[in-house]
Amino acid sequence: MKVTYNWLKDFVDIKLEPQELAAKLTMAGLEVTASEKLGSGDTIFEIEVTPNRADCLSVLGIAREVAAITNKKLKWSPGPPPGYARDSLRSQVTRSPGKKPEDKLFSIKMEGLKDCPLYTGRLIKGVLVGPSPDWLKTRLEAVGLRPINNIVDITNYCLMELGQPMHAFDYDKILKRSTAEIIVRRAGKGEKIIAIDGIERQLSPDDLVIADRVGPIALAGIMGGLDTEVDSATKNILLESAYFNPIIIRRGSRALGLASESSYRFERGVDLPMVIAASDKAVALIQELCGGRLVCDEAKGKKIDKKEPKITLGFSQVNKILGTELKAAQIKTILKNLGFGISTKTKDSISVSTPSFRRDVRAAVDLVEEISRIFGYDKIKASLPYIRALHILNSPNFLRQEQAVIRETLAGLGLNEIISYSLISRDLLFKLNLQDPDAIQIKNPLSKDQEVMRPTLIAGLLQCVARNVSNRMDTIKAFECGPVYLRGTQGAYPNEQPSLGIVIFGQAGDNWLRESGELTFFDLKGLIEALFSRLGIKEYSFIACDCPYLAPDRAAVIKIKDKALGCMGEVKGQVLANYDIKRKGVFIAEISIEALSKFIQPKQNYAAYSNYPSIKRDLSIVAKYALAQHEVVKIIREEGPGYITCVKLIDQYIGNQIPKGSRGLTFQIEYQLAARTLTDEEVDTIHQKIIARLVNALGVKIR
């Protein structure tokens, strides 16, 4: 909303400089977002008006605020156009039909008072359409409106000054179509109108129109029709001023994708008494600037209820909410200056009547806000509350603590945390070979990239890889910790489950001293194992599985007991290609934090360790590829319960010294007793037992 400094001065004496005024308005809730000094000496203010303050969408409304802030009187008194009796139009407002239509020069017919509680029309004959005088043009241009002709400019001027949108029809153009019968009604199905912007629009019964017997001549409250537009040849005009139902105008404006200065005000609610007051002002200006004579008028609608709603306000209530010590007199002055009516109720309270233009004020707290913003938020002294210690527990479903530990651990292990969008395209899921992904669909996405809620973190991780590979990043170790969204059973609340995704590729950490080579499947496995160890999870297993986006034989399901937590492995080449990733050797994992959380052991009990020396023995075997390493470890451990503290694979050999299809594995076994020193003989006995068992049970050879 734009206003100028001088225009405001028409309504209130301002002693402040424009910049001081702008600062005061901002601190009273009308934020001046920009101001511009004009060559003429006037200053334009651009003001952000919040949606509750329809009354401030006019120069008059802002002037009223200025008056309240600066404790001045508002200079504004509505009145009929010169030569007309006060309330001539108002007295006609009635539901019952007046004279028969044929007796009048025009008539108004209403289909529903709910859609349009008040409609007025005034016929002005003998106008001379032409350019507006310069003062008028200048003011319109200053507030961002393009001058058109004196009639249209006057309606626009009144709109900006008083906040009431009006429309002028060319009376003769209406007569040319049919009789001058103005009908306020819903559009019929399939009806069309060409508005003054020249665009033809298809209407629906949700749209309110102004029509004659032939069809719509205006989109009520939004835009006039081209067919009855005022032009340079116009002689007689029918001036409309009305109150349209905010919800109807809002729906219509949204459905048609057409917003205007007019619809903006109607959907926020105009001031009912202003319907006639603004029409009075417009008629006066038209008679003055365009010639012409008001020959007849008519109004239809509900009787204007002059009774103003009352709110009881206690002075202590004000101070209790604000933490202030405002006096009764201060409170009363502020409210009076804002246009509220005050009558004393008791010593400690008042009864406040709200003017018609402040229907946003409905309860005592609304008055408290009015008082506080005019008094000045900056004058309210800050205090600190007594926060009673009451611990409200977070719902455990969100696993906030667990996620914090996971983030901290993985960042410590050298991974970078990423956050990707929760809304993704379905296509990204198809690219993972997920058939008919069961993702929650968004009804109104802005683009295909937001059509579903992610059921997996893998898509976001691979997008991250694609982006960074194309930026020539040669190594990435990254993770994301956040929810995935799963559709529940039919009619159930959907599931938001915290999940963990990890992706790595590139160099393991080569440096000038040592070479480490490329990151592998086992680097990813090691990261997961390190994380598990941090979480106190000991008994887990990695079991070969099929996974749509992981390479066969390079995919594992991670299980604790019988519960699957997620998958890890090497991403299929075809999937990498789908994501435009031009490299190989990308390893990825996704683990449900929800499933994992059931096994997290945050508390570790101390276990006494042995002070007696341990004996380490290496054991080298030759085994077929098909024999899994952990089978060997299992047997070793089984054979030496109580004696073996650690079994570690320290080497794998594949080469000429060993038959094809087999590999050499070297384990280091650490023997130790809790209560005494082991002897070499004891260790030898167990070691031999292990060897015998391995040879017999697994068919391995000893190297």
Place this chain on the structure above:
Amino acid sequence: MPFDLTKLESDAQSEIQEVKDPKSLEAFRVKYLGRNGLLAQAMAELPGLSAEDRPRQGVSLNNLKNLLSDLIQKKNQELITLSSAASEQDSFDLSMPGIGPVLGNKHPITLAVEEICAVFTKMGFSVVEGPEIETEFNNFTALNIPLEHPSRDVFDTFYLETQISTDISVNPRRKKHRLAQIASSERLLLRSHTSPAQIRVMRANKPPIAVIVPGKVYRPDAVDASHLFMFHQIEGLLVDKDIKFSDLKGVLEIFAKEIFGREAKVRFRPHFFPFTEPSAEVDVSCNICKGKGCSVCGKKGWLEILGSGMVHPNVFKAVGYGTDKYTGFAFGMGVERIAMLKYGIDDIRLFFENDLRFLKQF
């Protein structure tokens, strides 16, 4: 004739002087102490000696053996020290980079959320969360945001195709609510702000309430340097007897100074939010231009950081609280905005593009 051990000793003494490297030291050791070395030869002669010479020669031999061992060990030490000194001079460059693990990091939004929450938890607030998928009732109706009202314009919202059936609806009270007739709670949406979590907390707890709610929110906004369709907010709520607007000022002033520094000035500007009354927007002095006006603050000298206000009585009604008994304040802030101001980031899109060149800086 027994070996002349005196000569042997003096030869050894002078020879070891000439030893300059480990290889000749080894040769020296083999010559004297090796399996067929001189001492071994002398030892082999012992049985042939007379009974009276034999013990004397034996003791002398043993002494000589110990002496030579000592000499070799000393020399060896000397050579090690020498050689490391030499190699230090040749190739040891202490400016070579250290070798160690590379530290990872958390996302800047995670860091900002943690930092902001810490300020409030220190004051006694508890961190709680709410679901991102919400009902229309919690997101709008209970927060005094009527359907088809211009105050909804700033809350454009993503709706889900999924609906929930009434019997498991999360708001048993909604039939009693005066706005409930027009609100259909079965419709699910992606919360457009963290405020619906207020409703959940208040429905599940009686005052006093002091909570802080971080989380993701969604609005169908076209993406540009300052808008995303997904971002993070942190919501705060304090409800008790006698909570005042001046308390809101006090708490948020502490917050602003903790996050933006002691010198930061704070101002409270009247604004409108449907769920608070009175409402205030909070600005901090622009730390780039120090209040003089620059491009970051739009020449205003102030940066808007959060919205706040006293909880609207209609919100209390919606959750079944007595409006005479309790007052409270609520506030909400955009985490990205605060992170952008803190870290000097000028494009919000950087946060979720996951470019490692950006993320590794935090």
